[in-house]
Amino acid sequence: MSSLPLVTVICLCYNHERFLAEALDSVLAQTYQNVEVIVVDDSSTDGSVKIIQSYLQQYPHIRFVSTGKNVGNCAAFNMGLQASKGEFIIDFATDDVLLPERIAQQVEAFGKLDKSYGVVYTDAAYITDASEFLYLHSQKYEPAPDGDVFAEVLRRYFICPPTMMVRRQVFEDLGGYDATLAYEDFDFWVRSSRKYKYYYLDKVTTKRRVHEQALSRGLYKPGNKMLASTVVVCRKAAALVQSENERQALAQRLKYETRHAFLTCNFKEAGELIELLKSTTGLPVLYRFISLLNEYKINLGFLRKLYHKVRY
Structure with a gap:
């Protein structure tokens, strides 16, 4: 053996x-x-x-x-x-x-x-x-x-x-x-x-x-189940946070995921992420604006495409 x-x-x-x-x-x-x-x-x-x-x-x-x-x-x-x-x-x-x-x-x-x-x-x-x-x-x-x-x-x-x-x-x-x-x-x-x-x-x-x-x-394709799973995991993470540093780290993640969900027209998941961000640190001005646009399902996907075209 x-x-x-x-x-x-x-x-x-x-x-x-x-x-x-x-x-x-x-x-x-x-x-x-x-x-x-x-x-x-x-x-x-x-x-x-x-x-x-x-x-x-x-x-x-x-x-x-x-x-x-x-x-x-x-x-x-x-x-x-x-x-x-x-x-x-x-x-x-x-x-x-x-x-x-x-x-x-x-x-x-x-x-x-x-x-x-x-x-x-x-x-x-x-x-x-x-x-x-x-x-x-x-x-x-x-x-x-x-x-x-x-x-x-x-x-x-x-x-x-x-x-x-x-x-x-x-x-x-x-x-x-x-x-x-x-x-x-x-x-x-x-x-x-x-x-x-x-x-x-x-x-x-x-x-x-x-x-x-x-x-x-396929993560950010509209309707993709992976993004819904990300929301679930972020909720789990929120329940595990034990310090201010960890809370700020989660907020950074939530901001990132919110932006991408909104700009790929995943409005449901974006709304859920916004609510989680609100309960974590409150909504900064930019994310209040995104929340309003998301509520009315405003499609700004061209901004994400433009960003990727310039960067990559």
């Missing part, structure tokens, strides 16, 4: 036929010697299952879970988590790629930390559909913090989700992901960072693929 901690990689697949082999090969190529591999297919409609079956024949140690019907990322992950045994867990979408030393480096980092640390996250390389390098996560986002990151999680985006390795106890404390939500990362960061510390390992361990089918691409 290995003396190394068992690490479970939960490989989540939904219509990843084009990327699946590269993703699974990267898990199997890990230098770390005690890895449990669980592939969860969320009822793919392409050729993904056929590819998975070929890997199961070649690598009998891989465990396979089929959701039976499309249930979404959060519920699919929870099914994999329930089947897992690892002391540490990696949530791995099978359109991404792990670098060979990824697991070994993160387990080593955890070995130097006490149990108040629940998450080790790292830098990442963003790649195209064709696996061509685009940029590093660290080149685009401000320096990543360590320790108590709750306020920073509220304030801004800085964690590249597929780089996280999570102590199993964290998921057990949280009851896994909230399966009522359309996406998992913001809710996980808020709930886990309230109790556990985070550690940033300054290494590139993962290739994150950027493509049109990515879940995050």
